[in-house]
Amino acid sequence: MSEHIVSLKTNVSVWLALLVLTGVTAGVAFIDLGPFNTVVALVIATCKALMVVLIFMHVKYASDKMVKVVVISALFFLMLLLGLSLADYATRMLS
Amino acid sequence: MATAAITAERENYLNQEYGIKSWLLTVDHKRIALLYLLSITFFFFIGGFFALLIRLELLTPAGDLVQADTYNKLFTMHGQVMVFFFLIPSIPAVLGNFLVPLMIGAKDLAFPRINLLSWYLYIIAGILMLHCMLTGGVDTGWTFYTPFSTAFSNTKVIEAGLAIFVSGFSSILTGLNFVVTIHRMRAPGMTWDRLPLFIWAHYATSIIQLLGTPVIAVTLVLVVLERALHLGIFDPTRGGDPLLFQHLFWFYSHPAVYIMILPAMGVVSEIVPCFSRKRIFGYNFIAMSSIAIAVFGFLVWAHHMFVAGISLYSALIFSMLSYLVAVPSAVKVFNWTATMHKGSITFSTPMLYAFGFIGLFTMGGLTGLFLAALGIDVHVTDTYFVIAHFHYIMVGGAVMGYLGGMHFWWPKISGRMYPESLGRLAALIVFLGFNLTFFPQFILGYLGMPRRYWQYPPEFQVLNVLSTAGSTILAVGYLLPMVYFLWSMRYGKIAPANPWGASGLEWKTTSPPPTFNFEEPPVVDFEAYDYEHIPAPQEARVGG
Amino acid sequence: MLADSPVAVAHHNPELKHHFADMEQQRDASSLGMWLFLATEVMFFGGMFCAYLIYRLWYFPDFAAASKSLDITLGTVNTAVLICSSLTVVLAVGAAQLGKRQAQVIYLALTLVLGLAFLGIKGVEWTSKFKEHHIPGASFHFEGSIPDHPGQPVDQQHAQIFFSLYFAMTGMHALHMVIGVGIFSYLLYQAWKGRYTPEYHTPLENSGLYWHFVDIIWIYLFPLLYLIDRKK
Numbered sequence: 001m002s003e004h005i006v007s008l009k010t011n012v013s014v015w016l017a018l019l020v021l022t023g024v025t026a027g028v029a030f031i032d033l034g035p036f037n038t039v040v041a042l043v044i045a046t047c048k049a050l051m052v053v054l055i056f057m058h059v060k061y062a063s064d065k066m067v068k069v070v071v072i073s074a075l076f077f078l079m080l081l082l083g084l085s086l087a088d089y090a091t092r093m094l095s
Numbered sequence: 096m097a098t099a100a101i102t103a104e105r106e107n108y109l110n111q112e113y114g115i116k117s118w119l120l121t122v123d124h125k126r127i128a129l130l131y132l133l134s135i136t137f138f139f140f141i142g143g144f145f146a147l148l149i150r151l152e153l154l155t156p157a158g159d160l161v162q163a164d165t166y167n168k169l170f171t172m173h174g175q176v177m178v179f180f181f182l183i184p185s186i187p188a189v190l191g192n193f194l195v196p197l198m199i200g201a202k203d204l205a206f207p208r209i210n211l212l213s214w215y216l217y218i219i220a221g222i223l224m225l226h227c228m229l230t231g232g233v234d235t236g237w238t239f240y241t242p243f244s245t246a247f248s249n250t251k252v253i254e255a256g257l258a259i260f261v262s263g264f265s266s267i268l269t270g271l272n273f274v275v276t277i278h279r280m281r282a283p284g285m286t287w288d289r290l291p292l293f294i295w296a297h298y299a300t301s302i303i304q305l306l307g308t309p310v311i312a313v314t315l316v317l318v319v320l321e322r323a324l325h326l327g328i329f330d331p332t333r334g335g336d337p338l339l340f341q342h343l344f345w346f347y348s349h350p351a352v353y354i355m356i357l358p359a360m361g362v363v364s365e366i367v368p369c370f371s372r373k374r375i376f377g378y379n380f381i382a383m384s385s386i387a388i389a390v391f392g393f394l395v396w397a398h399h400m401f402v403a404g405i406s407l408y409s410a411l412i413f414s415m416l417s418y419l420v421a422v423p424s425a426v427k428v429f430n431w432t433a434t435m436h437k438g439s440i441t442f443s444t445p446m447l448y449a450f451g452f453i454g455l456f457t458m459g460g461l462t463g464l465f466l467a468a469l470g471i472d473v474h475v476t477d478t479y480f481v482i483a484h485f486h487y488i489m490v491g492g493a494v495m496g497y498l499g500g501m502h503f504w505w506p507k508i509s510g511r512m513y514p515e516s517l518g519r520l521a522a523l524i525v526f527l528g529f530n531l532t533f534f535p536q537f538i539l540g541y542l543g544m545p546r547r548y549w550q551y552p553p554e555f556q557v558l559n560v561l562s563t564a565g566s567t568i569l570a571v572g573y574l575l576p577m578v579y580f581l582w583s584m585r586y587g588k589i590a591p592a593n594p595w596g597a598s599g600l601e602w603k604t605t606s607p608p609p610t611f612n613f614e615e616p617p618v619v620d621f622e623a624y625d626y627e628h629i630p631a632p633q634e635a636r637v638g639g
Numbered sequence: 640m641l642a643d644s645p646v647a648v649a650h651h652n653p654e655l656k657h658h659f660a661d662m663e664q665q666r667d668a669s670s671l672g673m674w675l676f677l678a679t680e681v682m683f684f685g686g687m688f689c690a691y692l693i694y695r696l697w698y699f700p701d702f703a704a705a706s707k708s709l710d711i712t713l714g715t716v717n718t719a720v721l722i723c724s725s726l727t728v729v730l731a732v733g734a735a736q737l738g739k740r741q742a743q744v745i746y747l748a749l750t751l752v753l754g755l756a757f758l759g760i761k762g763v764e765w766t767s768k769f770k771e772h773h774i775p776g777a778s779f780h781f782e783g784s785i786p787d788h789p790g791q792p793v794d795q796q797h798a799q800i801f802f803s804l805y806f807a808m809t810g811m812h813a814l815h816m817v818i819g820v821g822i823f824s825y826l827l828y829q830a831w832k833g834r835y836t837p838e839y840h841t842p843l844e845n846s847g848l849y850w851h852f853v854d855i856i857w858i859y860l861f862p863l864l865y866l867i868d869r870k871k
Contacts, residue, residue: 012726015722032870037866052855056726067670085339085689090406305675306678309683309686334794
């Protein structure tokens with residue numbers, strides 16, 4: 001990891017943002033947005049995850065680009081698993 | 096390099112410390128490689144024993160040697176042992192562990208204790224597997240398809256699943272160690288474009304081990320839970336989808352075959368330039384093709400499921416991707432051939448294995464294209480055609496690459512030369528035995544003989560007899576190196592530092608190397624495969 | 640020993656392992672190693688997310704009904720607990736970077752308390768699931784109907800698949816939490832002994848990465864499992 005020291009203010013701000021977003025996620029679940037409920041929930045979750053990865057896990061400040069390569073690769077291969085499996089399930093009824 | 100008289104008693108990693116504790120608690124990557132060598136050889140013979148019984152049963156059309164249920168166990172355990180306990184560790188855990196630090200000029204891998212842990216995990220997994228086999232075995236096929244494995248089989252599925260789960264962690268840790276080592280521990284001057292292709296091959300292999308193995312690990316967890324608790328995740332009578340299991344299983348198990356072949360390709364990329372006395376042709380293409388195989392290999396898994404019930408549209412996609420994945424492999428074959436063109440070829444034992452690899456892997460690879468074609472696959476899937484296809488790659492390819500590598504680096508590992516004429520003889524026996532065993536199986540499969548059947552129609556007997564005859568020859572070919580390698584440890588000629596006149600940092604240190612690999616930390620200022628500037632091979636010294 | 644070249648450095652940090660050239664190489668290697676391990680964990684949990692994704696699409700109404708039976712308050716509280724624990728981890732690493740031993744110990748202890756709180760709340764949730772017969776197996780039975788369709792009972796098999804995945808995923812997550820608690824107990828002890836300094840606190844950093852990762856998994860598990868359809 002780099003020697004960069006994240007300020008207390010940044011860390012606390014991220015923490016508060018995460019708590020607020022958690023509340024929002026729970027609250028929005030009770031509002032009817034049709035199919036977008038799931039989308040909103042996942043978007044918020046992704047924002048939270050990004051904040052944890054970039055700030056708490058220091059990826060934003062990492063001098064070494066391998067860390068970013070590893071993170072992106074893992075997500076890419078996960079998407080492959082989910083996406084190509086879904087390609088089968090989504091098209092079964094069509095055959 | 097020492098200029099004093101080289102004797103077998105100079106301090107090296109083998110004689111630096113004696114005693115069982117110095118081996119079982121070692122963190123020296125070279126000793127761990129030898130621990131793996133012993134273990135995987137043991138499992139190779141276990142898997143081979145099952146193969147022998149299978150081939151004996153198939154001498155006659157009737158099921159008369161063993162019962163049908165027993166036969167199911169034989170082919171299952173042959174597959175599981177060979178895949179998980181021999182092929183996947185073989186080259187990476189033996190040759191990779193030994194050579195990766197040496198080739199990049201490092202003192203050890205990045206995480207020596209994790210390296211030892213990975214061996215212990217392998218041993219624990221092996222003990223679980225042995226116990227499973229001795230107390231009833233498994234009969235689901237190495238593929239564990241549900242719902243038979245989760246709801247109907249009366250054999251020790253859970254124990255086998257756990258054994259493979261643990262072996263998977265061994266594999267993951269090896270891959271993790273290699274990636275970090277290659278990124279962080281290269282000697283000064285060892286830039287990425289100077290790395291031996293063996294390193295590139297292991298880097299690509301490690302990517303697959305890291306990203307693929309966890310998926311089969313969690314899948315086996317789900318299978319174990321389902322079987323133990325009667326869940327319904329993979330059981331159609333309980334709302335589950337058996338194809339989901341197959342998707343998760345093959346997501347790993349297809350890339351796994353690239354775990355098994357990429358290291359062997361790395362070995363061939365080292366052997367061919369050396370015994371052609373020529374720089375490798377197309378270094379960048381071979382390096383990039385290794386990465387391409389690793390990535391593309393994750394895109395094709397459902398070609399194992401064409402007739403299982405996936406949608407036609409996804410089958411079309413996977414078929415097309417399966418054609419694509421053959422391209423980087425073909426690139427390598429072309430480049431090896433171009434390396435040999437106008438080279439000065441020596442038909443040494445390693446080179447014979449490399450030739451065997453190139454020819455047999457090409458045949459296996461081309462027959463893979465037959466299988467990737469949907470129409471043909473409908474006809475030959477689950478027949479001996481598939482069995483021949485993957486044995487051409489796994490045995491004709493990976494095992495020959497492993498044997499070629501063992502011969503090439505044996506002087507470095509042991510400090511002794513093996514007897515060259517016996518080596519060549521064994522290589523020829525292996526080649527002949529292999530083809531006699533497996534070529535008839537292509538024909539059998541095309542004619543319709545299904546796989547995993549313990550009896551067959553009488554018209555298939557001649558080909559089966561040929562195949563069994565071949566397997567006995569192959570067995571002799573495999574036993575010979577065991578015998579003469581052991582013999583050489585006591586009676587073989589003392590090996591110089593570089594008996595083959597090969598390029599690479601590992602040849603710049605003594606045979607065997609000292610515990611910390613190099614007397615002086617190396618600095619690299621030369622390109623890889625710099626054969627114009629490398630002197631001809633030294634004669635092996637007479638001694639011992 | 641060949642480990643030290645003739646021009647050996649006059650003083651090694653005692654934490655430097657012999658096969659590394661210097662502390663920076665060791666730290667970079669350890670960090671990359673932990674990130675690669677986390678990548679394997681992404682794929683490990685990913686397999687279960689894949690199974691979950693398929694069945695949620697197939698059996699959405701039954702999954703929605705089953706999801707509603709989970710306690711949203713406890714789930715939200717647990718999410719907040721983990722988020723707080725990620726903050727305490729970050730503060731512990733920060734304290735080590737600044738050489739503050741006592742602060743390290745306090746923040747690590749708080750992390751442990753929060754981690755154990757999470758596990759405790761999980762235990763409460765699972766116990767109530769047990770009482771409601773929602774644990775998959777022989778005694779599984781799900782009372783209820785599809786949301787918005789009071790006449791339509793929930794399919795027992797589909798509901799059982801939901802709960803199989805619920806317990807598999809939260810169980811695997813909890814197992815990772817338990818391992819994390821074990822690791823952080825060890826770190827707490829070492830920090831109390833003063834082992835982590837501005838020059839060397841790699842185990843804290845890397846264990847922190849692990850802890851944050853486990854937090855991220857929960858960040859996704861919470862909406863996917865608890866909030867499928869709370870509108871009705």
